Amino acid sequence: MLKQQLSFYKYQGAGNDFIMVDNRDMAFNHHFPDKIAKLCDRRFGVGGDGIMFLELTEGFDFKMVYYNADGNPSSMCGNGGRCIVAFAKFLGIIDYETNFLAVDGPHYAKIADSGDWVSLQMIDVEQIKKDGDDFVLNTGSPHYVKFADDVANKNVFTEGRAIRYNNTYSKEGININFVEDKNDYLLVRTYERGVEDETYACGTGVTAVALANAYANNTIGYSETAIKVLGGDLNIRFNYDGKKFDHIFLEGPAKQVFKGEIAF
Numbered sequence: 001m002l003k004q005q006l007s008f009y010k011y012q013g014a015g016n017d018f019i020m021v022d023n024r025d026m027a028f029n030h031h032f033p034d035k036i037a038k039l040c041d042r043r044f045g046v047g048g049d050g051i052m053f054l055e056l057t058e059g060f061d062f063k064m065v066y067y068n069a070d071g072n073p074s075s076m077c078g079n080g081g082r083c084i085v086a087f088a089k090f091l092g093i094i095d096y097e098t099n100f101l102a103v104d105g106p107h108y109a110k111i112a113d114s115g116d117w118v119s120l121q122m123i124d125v126e127q128i129k130k131d132g133d134d135f136v137l138n139t140g141s142p143h144y145v146k147f148a149d150d151v152a153n154k155n156v157f158t159e160g161r162a163i164r165y166n167n168t169y170s171k172e173g174i175n176i177n178f179v180e181d182k183n184d185y186l187l188v189r190t191y192e193r194g195v196e197d198e199t200y201a202c203g204t205g206v207t208a209v210a211l212a213n214a215y216a217n218n219t220i221g222y223s224e225t226a227i228k229v230l231g232g233d234l235n236i237r238f239n240y241d242g243k244k245f246d247h248i249f250l251e252g253p254a255k256q257v258f259k260g261e262i263a264f
């Protein structure tokens, strides 16, 4: 069988890393999970927590099509969303602001003058459920938030996987976030669905953590939450009126790492 050649770029947002493909000409058919999984494989492919295709769609600057590293189409990826905005700027499609379409709907984003700090508006959130002492909410992707001690030394893979595959969540899957309040910031480590391992950062995850924290403390009004993850620092700002979270922004670095070509 003839091999296919793919030009790609590699991006990372706080260590959440992605393969980025300019698919405006629709040359790449991404409906083959095995191919996607192989591209994301860190030994047999480029390697990444996921892969994104930048495509065109009417009424928006571009469309973000996101797949998890396991080859399956995914719900929203916050860090991926910030990285694709930086990629769209690099390609000359946008300047410093954009409105683009993702799987969970339209998103507005703004790039800081430095060029690699992206603020991405996330979907509004109205529902936070409790599971025992923990919180479950959807910030574009489904998240489980567990406040815990000594998060730095937690076995995130084993404990996260046990929750992700329990009877309640195994079918649809869920991302598991362990959080420790360090006073000035929240320390977060995440087990990601679709990567099926801990990642260095999860954007929809830290967004869920900041909202769950405000919900638990009944912090009404405008808030900012500083977050530390394995791959760096992120910031979440939002408004909460006691019922609904809106004007939610996920902010952090989004950097191009390298570009390349792969035959597969």
Ligand SMILES: N[C@@H](CCC[C@H](N)C(=O)O)C(=O)O
Binding pocket: 016, 049, 068, 074, 075, 076, 077, 078, 079, 080, 141, 142, 174, 175, 192, 193, 194, 195, 201, 202, 203, 204, 205
């Ligand atoms: N890394 C992401 C989340 C990507 C989706 C997740 N793996 C899922 O399947 O829900 C982020 O930055 O939000």
